[in-house]
Amino acid sequence: MKKPLQRYYSLMMDHFGPTGWWPGDSPFEIAVGAILTQNTAWANVEKTIAILKRERLLSPGAILACRRPRLESVLRPSGFFRVKARRLRSFCAFLAAEYGGSMKRLARRPLTDLREELLGVHGIGPETADDIILYACEKPVFVVDAYTRRILSRHGQVDPKIGYEDLRALFEKHLERDVALYKDYHGLIVWTGKNYCRATPNCEKCPLAPTLRRGQPLLVQTRAK
DNA sequence: GACCAGGCACATC
């Protein structure tokens, strides 16, 4: 009998196959996407990234050199454009100042230091930091997002108000510490969430439906952190 | 037209 997190993974993988998540031609593009997708539908982020490419703005130097009104205008399609212009610049300033603008150099940092540094950048919270660490720097940290919390809480596995770090720790405790697995797992959660577990769920065709109300909860009560 | 989307910082209690 598989543990719940292994079972979820098998069911989602059987249903969707490998997702190939995260899309992007470079680590920097992935980092930019991670900031732009904050509380925003991915389709809107894709438009913005296409414009950034067309305008030759997809590099730390170009973003830092770009005047604020122009950058904001380019970021419009992904919403919160003033906020995101500032956050993007903060990240680029950090990358330029500490790593000569090189994602490759950033990725050489040990995981815990890397995470701490990213969390110190304005506009980078836990999820964005972990997106960058896992998908751009290829280091094993499990990415938690709204879908992760929603799916597990709807399945009675965790308290809906479980804190980010507690939920991350839960996955990292129950899964093999493996970059490819973490990438795939999060991608599958996003797919499942988008298709079946939005605000109004669509459980009929959800690959995880067979696991509803089965097994002991992994962690029912926890303190938010 | 209402509701929602893969967060985060900041103010307030």
Add this chain to the structure above:
DNA sequence: GATGTGCATGGT
């Protein structure tokens, strides 16, 4: 430490 609010566009 918990809870509320602003940020903005585009799809359903």
